[in-house]
Amino acid sequence: MKHLLKLLDLSSEEIMDILNLADQLKYETKNGIEHKVLAGKTLGMIFQKSSTRTRVSFETGMYQLGGQALFLSNRDLQIGRGEPVQDTARVLSRYLDGIMIRTFEQKEVEDLAEYGSIPIINGLTDFCHPCQVLADLMTIREHKGTLEGLKLCFIGDGNNMANSLIVGCLKVGMRVAIACPKGYEPDDVILDFAKAYGDKFMLTDSPIEAAQDADVLYTDVWASMGEESEAEERKKVFAGFQINDAVCNAANEGAMVQHCLPAHREEEITAKVFEAHADEIFDEAENRLHAQKAVMVRLMAD
Ligand code: CP
Ligand code: NVA
Numbered sequence: 224m225k226h227l228l229k230l231l232d233l234s235s236e237e238i239m240d241i242l243n244l245a246d247q248l249k250y251e252t253k254n255g256i257e258h259k260v261l262a263g264k265t266l267g268m269i270f271q272k273s274s275t276r277t278r279v280s281f282e283t284g285m286y287q288l289g290g291q292a293l294f295l296s297n298r299d300l301q302i303g304r305g306e307p308v309q310d311t312a313r314v315l316s317r318y319l320d321g322i323m324i325r326t327f328e329q330k331e332v333e334d335l336a337e338y339g340s341i342p343i344i345n346g347l348t349d350f351c352h353p354c355q356v357l358a359d360l361m362t363i364r365e366h367k368g369t370l371e372g373l374k375l376c377f378i379g380d381g382n383n384m385a386n387s388l389i390v391g392c393l394k395v396g397m398r399v400a401i402a403c404p405k406g407y408e409p410d411d412v413i414l415d416f417a418k419a420y421g422d423k424f425m426l427t428d429s430p431i432e433a434a435q436d437a438d439v440l441y442t443d444v445w446a447s448m449g450e451e452s453e454a455e456e457r458k459k460v461f462a463g464f465q466i467n468d469a470v471c472n473a474a475n476e477g478a479m480v481q482h483c484l485p486a487h488r489e490e491e492i493t494a495k496v497f498e499a500h501a502d503e504i505f506d507e508a509e510n511r512l513h514a515q516k517a518v519m520v521r522l523m524a525d
Contacts, residue, residue, distance in 0.1 A: 226336045226343045227518050229329070230353045230390040231416060238360070238394055245361050245510070245517035252287065252513070259289025260524045264320040266290060268346070271297040271326040272448045276484065277346045277354065280511040281323050281519075288516055290320070290523075312339035321523045327449055342522035344515075349449065350410060352383045354518065355483045356391035358510040363439055365510075366479050366503060371396035376437035376474065378402045378430045379464050379491050380457075381409035384443040384483055389413050393420045400425040402433035404460050430464055434473040441481045442466045442491040458490070466492045479503045 224237050251258050266285050268278065278294065285292040297303040302311050308331050315322060316339040324332055324343065329350035336343040345353055364370050375392050377385050381403040389409060392399045399417070401409060405428055408414065417424040427433050434440060445461040446454040466480060480492075480500035488494040497504065 224521055227353055227522065228332055228336055228343060228345050229351045230356060230387055230394065231412075233353075233394070235394045235396075238357070238391065241357055241514065241517045241521060242361050242364065244520060245357070245514040246365075248516045248520070249510070249513040258287070258520075260520055261285065261320075262289035264288075264290035264523055265318070266292045266519065266523070267295050267315055267319045267322045268292055269295045269297070269300065269302070269322060269324040269326070270346075271303075271324075272347065274325060274346070276508055276511050277323075277325060280515055281346070284512050284516040284519060288519060293319075308334045309338040311335070312337075316340040321519065344518060344522065347383060349447070350383055351387040351390075352483065353387055353391075354511065354515055355384065356387040357514040357518065359388070359441070359481055359483070359507060360391055360395060361510045361514050362481065362503065362507040363479070365506065367438060372398075373438040374398040374400065374436055374475075375439040375441055376400045376402070376433045377441045377443075378433060378466055378470065379442045379461065380445060380447065381407050382443065382447050384441075385409045386413045388441060389417050389424065393417060393423060398423045400427065400433035400435075400437065402427050402430040402464065404428060404464060407460070430470050431473045434470045437474040437478055439479050439481060440466050440470060440474055443483055444485065444487055445490055461491070464491065466496050468493070468496065471496060481507050484508055 268281055282292040312335045321342045323346045325346035327349050329348045332345045332348055375397055377388050385401055386409050389399050445457045480503055482504050486492055488497055
């Protein structure tokens with residue numbers, strides 16, 4: 224593995240290896256065992272969108288691994304004034320040991336990898352959010368003891384989260400059901416990928432149907448970053464695409480609830496369900512730290 228651009232690029236073995244290393248790093252962190260395997264290394268973090276979890280977990284993770292992280296806002300970089308990504312990639316490759324980028328177009332991330340000569344990590348694009356799904360899989364395995372054979376149900380927009388969950392879950396042997404409004408389905412490339420998994424994948428516009436037999440219920444905001452102008456329209460389209468008591472009752476007993484956060488209570492999830500599953504949701508947020516440390520070790524350690 225040279226980069227983490229999207230989960231489509233990773234084998235099942237590579238995903239499981241990251242999850243296993245993440246578990247080990249979490250254990251070591253909790254028990255005061257140092258692992259400064261990136262001493263002397265620098266990660267650049269380019270943000271063209273807001274972030275709480277991604278920024279803080281990468282920066283803290285890099286510190287815990289003995290290296291340092293640089294926060295590079297689009298507002299300050301020349302890339303924000305039109306310097307081509309091809310040039311930015313070649314310049315930053317001369318200073319840094321790795322780049323994490325959060326941006327709009329997946330192509331920008333792929334271009335950074337093509338023109339640069341250091342590992343590139345996708346910290347979210349409109350197409351996918353691989354770091355989040357690695358943390359999600361880690362959390363599901365922590366709570367359920369396994370991944371193989373479990374069913375995840377995603378309710379909401381067929382967006383970056385849905386795209387990455389479909390790929391990540393199917394690759395580790397899970398089943399996936401997506402419930403989204405017509406016209407808001409996952410990307411065609413992802414639906415093509417899922418076809419090979421036969422009845423392990425299902426797409427519907429009925430949240431209750433998707434939730435049947437689910438072991439994990441997952442949702443995300445109705446309007447993602449960059450879609451703020453559509454927020455009011457989306458409230459109408461997505462009404463009913465919510466994790467609530469009825470959806471929880473349709474799922475398996477003891478089903479867990481995941482949310483990548485930030486959450487909008489009473490939109491994609493009720494406050495009641497959110498609070499009842501807060502431990503699982505904040506374990507998931509914590510695991511961003513451990514999963515991303517595993518990714519950085521695999522990509523950046525000597
Ligand atoms: N889930 C997630 O990526 O959170 P941030 O947008 O706060 O980084
Ligand atoms: N779909 C959301 C995910 C946030 C982590 C967005 O892109 O804004």
